[in-house]
Amino acid sequence: MKSLNEDLKTGKFKQIYLLYGSEGYLKKQYKERFIKAMLPEGDTMNYAYYEGKGTDIKEVIDLSETLPFFAPRRLVVFENTGFFKSGGNDLADYVRELPETTFYIFIESEIDKRSRLYKTVKTKGHIVELATQDENTLKRWIQSILKKEGKSMADADILYFLNKVGTDMENIQKELEKLVCYALERQTLGREDVDAVCVTQISNHIFDMVSAVSEKNQRRALDLYYELLALKEPPMRILFLLTRQYRLLFHVKSLVQQGYGRKEIASRAGLHPFVVGKYMDQSKRFRLGELRSVMEEGARIEQDVKTGLLSDSLAVELFIVKYSAKS
Numbered sequence: 334m335k336s337l338n339e340d341l342k343t344g345k346f347k348q349i350y351l352l353y354g355s356e357g358y359l360k361k362q363y364k365e366r367f368i369k370a371m372l373p374e375g376d377t378m379n380y381a382y383y384e385g386k387g388t389d390i391k392e393v394i395d396l397s398e399t400l401p402f403f404a405p406r407r408l409v410v411f412e413n414t415g416f417f418k419s420g421g422n423d424l425a426d427y428v429r430e431l432p433e434t435t436f437y438i439f440i441e442s443e444i445d446k447r448s449r450l451y452k453t454v455k456t457k458g459h460i461v462e463l464a465t466q467d468e469n470t471l472k473r474w475i476q477s478i479l480k481k482e483g484k485s486m487a488d489a490d491i492l493y494f495l496n497k498v499g500t501d502m503e504n505i506q507k508e509l510e511k512l513v514c515y516a517l518e519r520q521t522l523g524r525e526d527v528d529a530v531c532v533t534q535i536s537n538h539i540f541d542m543v544s545a546v547s548e549k550n551q552r553r554a555l556d557l558y559y560e561l562l563a564l565k566e567p568p569m570r571i572l573f574l575l576t577r578q579y580r581l582l583f584h585v586k587s588l589v590q591q592g593y594g595r596k597e598i599a600s601r602a603g604l605h606p607f608v609v610g611k612y613m614d615q616s617k618r619f620r621l622g623e624l625r626s627v628m629e630e631g632a633r634i635e636q637d638v639k640t641g642l643l644s645d646s647l648a649v650e651l652f653i654v655k656y657s658a659k660s
Contacts, residue, residue: 337363337461341370348431349458351417351451353441358502359463360440364410367438371408378402386415390423397427397435405434412440421450428453465500468492468607474502475509479522482513486522493524499534500605508532535566539574540611542653543582547618551657558653568645569638572652576631583624585609586616627656 340346350367352360372380379401383393393409401407416424417439428437428450437458444451454460466474472491479485486494498508508531515530516522538557545554561571581602588598598613599606616624634652637643643651 334461336459341366344370346371346436347459349428349437349454351439351441351454351458351460352463353444354463355442355465356463356502358506363463364438364440368408368410371406371436373404376404379404379407381409383409383414384412388414393424394427398432401434407435408438409435410438410440413442417441417444417448417451421448425449425453428457465605466502471495471500471505475505478506478509484513484516484520484522490522490524490527494527494531495607497527497533497537498531499536500607535561535574539578542575543578544615546653546657547615549657549659551654554653554657555650558650562646568649569635572631572635572649576628579624579627579631581612582616582619583621583628585612586619586621586624589613589616
């Protein structure tokens with residue numbers, strides 16, 4: 334990101350950028366900043382945007398050959414075209430001879446570094462991965478947003494906030510806006526403000542439900558289930574997320590037993606490094622055999638619902654009751 338910020342600051346742009354990764358907020362922000370920096374405001378004559386896997390490469394090439402209209406450059410933005418996984422070979426051949434007045438920005442979620450287009454862009458342009466940010470980066474970012482608003486929050490309360498709303502930067506920004514508006518003239522924000530206005534991400538809700546089940550706190554587990562139903566979450570989606578949670582715990586516990594550290598577990602289990610510690614702690618409450626049994630039970634209940642033996646809401650309730658019952 335440092336190199337992107339430097340290019341934006343100096344105005345010395347590479348001819349091709351590839352921005353990829355899991356953090357949608359950052360990709361959106363940089364896309365908008367580059368468009369604003371590379372084209373005069375309101376210039377629609379020299380700007381083109383292509384989205385999706387149906388993008389016509391021949392049309393793109395024809396447009397790219399057209400000289401910009403009373404401007405130093407023509408900008409073409411591509412988003413989620415899949416060209417870096419398949420179908421981009423013709424474009425790879427073309428960009429080697431791309432006219433010096435034409436600039437490309439690719440925004441992708443997934444890429445294949447073995448593809449011809451990736452290798453060509455790496456040679457001719459600039460590639461930056463915008464991945465999910467770690468805990469310290471998110472904390473600094475939150476603090477900077479609050480500072481601009483004349484607010485502050487203790488580190489412990491920021492962690493509490495992240496545990497509640499998740500690590501998606503776009504969602505974090507929305508929840509911070511709500512906090513700032515709620516606090517009005519108060520400078521310091523705390524966890525009571527977070528509890529008052531911030532929405533708990535469903536993944537965290539499910540995590541809390543599994544914790545309640547593991548602690549044999551049946552009332553708490555069922556209350557959380559009824560809250561999700563009140564929020565119009567379909568019972569079978571709740572069951573899917575519950576089963577997925579147990580599957581993740583099974584994976585994490587297996588990796589811990591194999592001697593992997595937190596960073597390796599985050600990578601192998603596909604979890605944000607920020608939450609791996611929580612999963613490691615929660616997995617200690619179960620044996621691997623227990624987790625396997627719960628996953629198998631989830632699959633059986635799903636089959637019972639599909640065949641009409643049980644209603645969906647009752648089936649999930651029975652699932653929760655069974656595993657949260659005290660021995």
